[in-house]
Amino acid sequence: MTYAYETLQVSVEQRVALVTLNRPEKLNALSMKMLAELRSVFEELRIDREVGTVVLTGAGRAFCAGGDLNDMLEGKLQLDYTAGRTLGKTIMAIQGLEKPVICALNGIAAGGGAGVALACDVIYASDKARFSEIYTNIGMLPDCGNLWLLARVVGPYKAKELCFTAEIIDAAEMYRLGIAQRLFPPEELLPASMEFARKLAEGPTKAHAMIKTFIDRGWGLSLEQFYDLEALGLEIIMQSEDFKEGVAAFVEKRKPVFRGQ
Incomplete structure (x- = not known):
């Protein structure tokens, strides 16, 4: 499948799609065009059988500095109810992709960039990265799912503090709070992210999809409801070819060859 976009660079190699936010002169600010293209590419990646994992990063020195204020000032971005739903659909396209998505956070992630x-x-x-729910500096309500997503990472009280204060936190604090899972020198970030993505792409992708889906959707379920979902998942996964291959490889003391089936 060929991917051609104005605000994104997309390449696929060894079952890993690398998606790069590509407005470096604007610190990869989220224009309406970029939001639409982000949603589109993740919808396409969902059905691309040649892609098992996705890495998302930014061109230049920023990951994403948030919404494009010029779009707002010029009237291209009217943050009414309809636009808010559009933002949500873009974030849901990323989160809802039934394949692992690794963010290679190369620089500042602020506002909408934090949500992405x-x-x-x-x-x-990167150990030079920074993160901020910067909205209240312009009297704005956090969008792009930030209030829902951040609270589930750092807890509701810390999420409120970060959103109330619009504090910019550094990479070390991101790691301490669990926002970032690993830190790397800038030059090692993308190679390490791609290596991790390739490893996942060679793994049991059907199991990865269920792990992602069950964790994300399990928040709203009671434990009893979750066990029902888990039981259904086990019945499906234990009939998969990858499970049979995994068991056979374990017994035969060899590395399994998963095919996503």
Whole structure:
């Protein structure tokens, strides 16, 4: 499948799609065009059988500095109810992809950029990266799912503090709070993220999809409801070819060859 976008660079190699936010002169600010293209590419990646994992990063020195204020000032971005739903659909396209999404957080993730990063499954960050729910500096309500996503990572009280104060936190604090799972020197970030993504792409992708889905959707379920979901998942996964291959490889003391079936 060929991917051609104005605000994104997309390449696929060894079952890993690398998606790069590509407005470096604007610190990869989220224009309406970029939001639409982000949603589109993740919808396409969902049905691309040649892709098992996705890495999302930013071009230049920023990951994403948030919404494009020029779009707002010029009237291109009217943050009414309809636009808010559009933002949500973009974030849901990232979070709802039934494949692991690794954020290679190369620089500042602020505002909407923070939401885009949090929508990913794992965040590997440069030790120069920064993070901010910067909205209240302009009297704005956090969007892009930030209030829902951040609270589930750092807890409701810390999420409120970060959103009330619009504090910019550094990579070390991101790691301490669990926002970033690993830190790397800038030059090692993308190679490490791609290596991790390739490893996942070679794994049991059907199991990965269920792990992601069950963790994300399990928040709203009672424990009894979750056990029902888990039981259904076990019945499905134990009939998969990958499970049979995994068991056979374990017994035969060899590395399994998973095919996503």
